Amino acid sequence: MAGGGRAWSDSTPLLDPSTQRDRFSVEMATAVPLEVPRRSVFLGVDVGTGSARAGLFDEDGKLLGSASSPIQIWKEGDCVEQSSTDIWHSICAAVKSACSLASVAGEEVTGLGFAATCSLVAVDSEGSPVSVSWSGDSRRNVIVWMDHRAVKQAERINSYNSTVLQYCGGALSPEMQPPKLLWVKENLQESWSMVFRWMDLSDWLSYRATGDDTRSLCTTVCKWTYLGHAHMQQISEKASRDMEACGWDDDFWEEIGLGDLVDGHHAKIGRSVAFPGHALGSGLTPTAAKELGLVAGTPVGTSLIDAHAGGVGVMESVPVSDPEYKDMDQEAICCRMVLVCGTSTCHMAISRSKLFIPGVWGPFWSAMVPEYWLTEGGQSATGALLDHIIENHVASPHLANRAASQGISLFQLLNKILESMMHDKGSPFLAALTDDIHVLPDFHGNRSPIADPKAKGIVCGLTLDTSEKQLALLYLATVQGIAYGTRHIVEHCNAHEHKIDTLLACGGLAKNPIFIQEHADIIGYPIILPRESESVLLGAAILGAVAAKKYSSLNEAMKALNAAGQVVHPSKDPKVKKYHDAKYRIFRELYEQQLSQRSIMAQALA
Structure with a gap:
């Protein structure tokens, strides 16, 4: 072989x-x-919203092969649920398929890492699923990250003004775990009494694989209010990188009505917390190894949230041969922001000092890159929003059939239609096609920098036209609206002491050239795409490489395995900048108008 x-x-x-x-x-x-030396192959597993994916990488960070397997999902109103059992089965199928496609034997896999959405998993003392669903269905033991059932609980928690909230942008989102935990306690008392472990999905995966329930600084700091800098202080005092959890604020849990989670040295939410990439237990258990088609004892690294794995997989992907980047010092990494563009988009930037930015999550210590503070912006619906806009248009089925007959994606066909329209209309540049249609993309609330889960989406400029061309314009205006949202986040971060001047993009949407070019033009910064498009999988694989002791640190592994691909520069045409500045002004005004309208209606109903 x-x-x-x-x-x-x-x-x-x-x-x-x-x-x-x-x-x-x-x-x-x-x-x-x-x-004959055996090659080292690093395996990354990424569990997204709709599928589990597995990717195998060589010692140069090059993708050898990947595969995916779908995941079941239940959506009922604000409730979105999954099954951890189904997810594990999908992972096993994806790993076996990837190994087969890449001609990689199980014993060639040197290390393994997991990344996943920041969904909440409930299991009992035997590790069996406990229902978090109104239905009582025990399979449905995962509250998906995008679930918004806990909006009222989040508002109540935020009203206490706990000191831990300053490390979450000033307020918890209903997408974080404390509001969801409080919702379960208040609504599903039987399930609450049965749960032995509450875990972030990526932590549950590493636990399922190794039997070690050590949690990641990434998940606990970003989604559970764990104070990573308190962890840092204990590490420096005791010179250990795997300590008993010491960053929990017990007063916070008592105050919000979840004091029982403090019991047993926080046994249900994490007694031990470690840096991403820390080697867990004795590696893969014999049972997990058999299910995955791998070898028992294969090192497994402490996990990352999927977006953060994307950051690890792309943050050092700068073109070293380019004079513009050649002389960068060690702190140049702090001038970069990673856009992880999928169902949602996460905006990841790091700094040496902690920066408190209203409406932006963080600062999170060591939540992505060890010993750096992480700032995390985000848009809750980007890929999901584009799908929604397209699928709910009357022209969508016919367009989908056309795309299939041509052997291209629906997005590729829409991009072709836009290019044709630009030439037919004599438009000075493609973006100018949307001069009278504007989109506020907050269809699933605003995560940052406004941090308003009640925000709604707006489409301004609709007509009775139901043609494919009209759908193409609506699609383009939505892409632009998403990019204006990212510009808002970047400007807000830079106004609070960040010095971002370069963007790196990965994820499914980063493969769309119009999506990337519009972002570059609207934000005004170059966007670097990685050599390997599967950056989240690479980030997860890097965790396995670190756990296998192939690199001394996550930072070293990133530098060794990240590599740059194409660099997309903003347009130099001043008319393009003037145009987007005008549309960005309208974008900002749309939200202000929404606030005014919300106030008017509240007074009318008072």
């Missing part, structure tokens, strides 16, 4: 990791005069 392969037949029983290595060496020595 390529790269060394096995030295024994498939029927040879697997031994424990240390014995297996010894036997491998003996049999290789018997078979050939010289020892």
Whole structure:
């Protein structure tokens, strides 16, 4: 098999990791005069909203192969739920398919890392699922990140003005875990009494794989109000990188009505917290290894949230041969913002000092890159919004059929229609096609920088036209609205002491050239795309490489395995800038008008 392969037949029983290595060496020595080094392959697993994906990378960070498997999801109003059992089965299918496609044997996988959405998992003392659903269906034990059932609980928690809130942009989002936990306690008392562990999904995956329920600084700091800098202080005092959790604020949990989660040294929410990439337990358990088609004992690194894995997979992807980037010092990383563009978009920037930015999550200590403070902006619906806009248009089915007949995606066809319209109308540039249609993209609330979960989307400039061309214009205006939202976030961060001047983009939407070019033109900064488009998978694989001790730190692994691809520069045409400045002004006014209208209606109903 390529790269060394096995030295024994498939029927040879697997031994424990240390014995297996010894036997491998003996049999290789018997078979050939010289020892053939086994290649190192790093496996990353990413669980998104709709699928589980697995990717295998070599020691240069190049993708050898990837595969995906769909995940079941239940949506009922504000409630969005999944099954951890279904998710695990999908992961196993994806890993086996990826290994097969890449011709990688299980024993060639040197390390494994997990990334996932920041969904909430409930399991009992046996590790079995506990329902978090009104239906009582025990399969539905995952509250998905986008679930907004806990808006009232979030408002109540925020009213207490706890000191932990200053590390979340001043207020908790209903997408974070404390409001969701409070909702379950208040509405599903039987389930609440049955749950033995509450876990972020990526932490549950590493627990399911290793039996070690150590939580990640990434998940606990970003979604659970864990104070990572308190963890830092204990690390410096005791010189350890895997400490008993010491960043929980017990007064906060008592105040919001969840004091029972403090019991047993926080056993239900995390007694031990570690840096991303920390080697967990004894690696893969025999059971998990068999299910995944891998080898027991394979190192597994402490997990990351999927967006943060994207940051790790792309943050150091700068073109070193380019004079513009060649002389960057070590602090240049603090001038970059990563856009992880998928169902939602996350905006990740790091700094050496803690920066408190109203309406933007953080500062989170070591939540992505160890020993840096993370600032995290976000838009709750981007890819999901584009899908919604397109799928709910009357021209969508016919357009989808046309795209399928041409063997291209619906987005590629829409981009072609826009290019044709630009030429037919003699438009000076493509963006000018939307001069009389404007979109406020807050269809699922505003995560940042306004932090208003009650915000609504607005489309201004509709007509009776139901043609494919009208859908193309609506699509373009929505892309622009998303980009104006990102500009708002970047400007807000820079107004609060960040010095962002370069963007790096990854995720599904980053593969769309119009999406990226509009962002570059609207924000006015170059956007670097990574060499490997599967940056979230690479970020997860980097965790496995660090756990396997192939690199001394996450920072070193990022520099070794990240690589730049195309650089997209903003237009130099001053007319383009003038146009987008005008539309951005309208974008900002749309929200102000919404606030005014909300006030008028509140007074009318008072």
